[in-house]
Amino acid sequence: MEMAQRPAETKLTKPAIDWRGRLLDRAPFLVACLMLALIIGIYGGLQSGVFSLDELNLDTAAAMTLMLAATGQTIVLVRGGIDLSIGGMISLGTVIAATRFTDNPSTTALWALVILALGFLIGALNGLLISLLKLQPFLVTLATWSILNGVAMIILPTDGGSVPGWWVGFASAQLIGLTSPVWMLLALLLFWWWFRATRVGIAIQATGSNEKSAFLSGVSIARVNLVTYGLSGLFAAGAALFLVTQTGTGSPTIGKDYILPSVAAAVIGGVSLFGGRGHLAGTLIGAFVLTLIGNLVFVLHVSSYWQPVASGVILLLSVLASSVAEKAARNRVQ
Amino acid sequence: MDLVTVKGLSKRYGGIVALSEATFSARAGEVHALLGENGAGKSTFIQILSGAVQHDGGSIMVDGQEYRPANPDAAQARGIAAVFQELSLIPDLSVEQNIWFRHEPRTLLRTVNRGEMRRKTLALLEKYNFPALRPDQELRRLTLAERQIVEIAKGLAKDPRILILDEATSALPAREAEWLLKLTRQLAAEGRLVIFISHRMAEVRAIADRLTIFRNGSTVAAHEADAVSDNEIVTQMIGRRLDRLYPERVPTATDRIALGVKGFSSGSRLSGVDFALREGEVLGVGGLQGHGQRELFQSLFGATRASGTIELWGNQVSISNPRQALTGKDGIALVPEDRRGQGLLLTKSVRENLTLSVIKRFTENGLLSRQKEAALVKEMVDFLRIKAGTPEQLAGTLSGGNQQKVIFGKMLLTQARVLLLYDPTRGVDVGTKREIFQLMRDLAAKGYAILFHSSDMPELVHVADRVLVMRNGRIAATLEGDHISEEEILRAAMLETKAA
């Protein structure tokens, strides 16, 4: 039998690692880190006590609703889609919580589970519709957003209701000096570290990177959509459950405040809108950036309308950074 | 007994018949070549076998059992893996993640076991003597040839009983292609069935035990390889006789320099290239793959940045993007290597692909003349014999070779007179190859200047007037007249430069 010989010119020695390429790949994430450092720096210069555990606890609590919503959004973006319906899900979650939670822990726990399950199911439904009808995710989730919003309005037409004090207290519960939001932050990172290394996580990323290739490799696109949007709905429901610890009440309209910021946080953190690329660490940094901008505007004693202006500028800057890096990287491979 | 038996296989796409009543049978332990013109239905056939599309009629038996895979997974479960013509790789995953995609070894936490995956990757690459690959490199950083090799590794990782190679050699440089041919024999000797599709007769001759010929979606013949001549095969493939592949080489070069290049450098890939391409000349560019040929073509077209001077028809020009290259009546046009990535808009029609970049030519007083456009499109489609249902068929649904023809046509419609042809016959059937070579000579006679690279060395030898051999980003030798031969090209490509 004739054995295939290795082509003579090629050697099995390892070529040098392409450090510049790797750096360029991570440029958007590094830029986000830089921005965060800068904002914290300015904030710390203007306000005393910024570099403390208390501040970390406070800011994380302030950012956590967005972080949860943006975690789901990140999964969807990596899949190459977008989920607008999280706005409706968050609103719906808060009104169900505000009208159903009681002082009885087991009733409340049951309803919390119902909200989470609902989040997953509605999200999965989004995924199903996208696959079955072969429709744009933008359109499908726009429609479900509107529907969920309507349902929330029917349940609770105006802001109101309340959740029990012990549920509100959850957000300030402490363990070794860190409050529960900080622990949740760590849990999110742990989840991501695990999830993106599972076969499902890889299949989602691969489908976002090149759907046709993923299909040819045997991926069931319908299942990927189901899981992706299901998880997004689940995290939106989680965001609603956390949000009521901050507001104490339900609101049928509050969810819309998280739709675009969840996308912005991810993009600032280097997640590609075209799918296939991005990490949760970047998104969480992006969420911090967006939250701290609010603090900064506050301590600068300027009109709070400067906050969206500053957020927009930061978004533009990070999009610019990633496109510059992308171009540089492309020029190198060819 | 036959491992695969196919009877009456049919497949339509709307009004287009891709396969009609095709038959096929092959045994374990053989290399079975599948031959046919562009658009004959070869890829459709293997897509059905590998579960990527479903057939409308007919039956497939594997191991004497009915076989009708609903998706690629079902095919893999029956031991059938395909190396697809359009590649099934994920740009944002690493080489090893691509190889084991969906079959990754896992830890107790259900996450990918990276250590195990690396070990298995190296073992696989070692077992079949793969050319050097970095397992951790991201796929989108690789060249087309390297990707093709990864796709082959991915097919083999499934340890299939039937491996299908759809034009897998067409993206490979000579040495890697040779390796793949030996590998194919080795796989057959291991008792697997390898179904091998290629437009290169020499390859088919070197490795095939048996062959099946498709024409217009039907099987026209099946042969034992040593019981049939090349001529008979070609005649059955294209339905007529083909006298010779290469046109006569009548020198038509004038003294006028069309493209003068001096001190051309780009990063570490190109270092000081000088040459002059004359009006009416076909200038070949050869050498081992990865010695700057791609960079040379890309940067002459302005797709990659480079330093040095370019003189176009005697005037110094600076070309920093393709728009500038194409500008004017006598500009520079490129047939790129990665047709799906760079040349074609897959979701646009054949007509749009042909005319989008030259839309000005059909505009009169600001109005688009559909008639004029239709006439030119028809002319081009007929001239290149592009096999499309109508000019409105989406480019992405054409067979591989027909996609290549569309790119060629698109370039011909620009009014460029310096043509950069990077592997223009890749994936093109013999009949069309012959037409393309003839076309190149005709264009040269009309005063076009052509820079021509081919991964198939005999093409350079038989078509080019002169051949530049590249080595380490430089021109190592310029071969002329009787010195143009495969041996001379290889010698110049591999040995230290000596005066030519």
Ligand SMILES: Nc1ncnc2c1ncn2[C@@H]1O[C@H](COP(=O)(O)OP(=O)(O)OP(=O)(O)O)[C@@H](O)[C@H]1O
């Ligand atoms: N999705 C599709 N929609 C419409 N027509 C298609 C589609 N896929 C293939 N076809 C048509 O089916 C015919 C057979 O194509 P196929 O890709 O099987 O040819 P091939 O023998 O592989 O050719 P080549 O050698 O050029 O790769 C072609 O005419 C092609 O245009």
Ligand SMILES: [Mg+2]
């Ligand atoms: Mg084909």
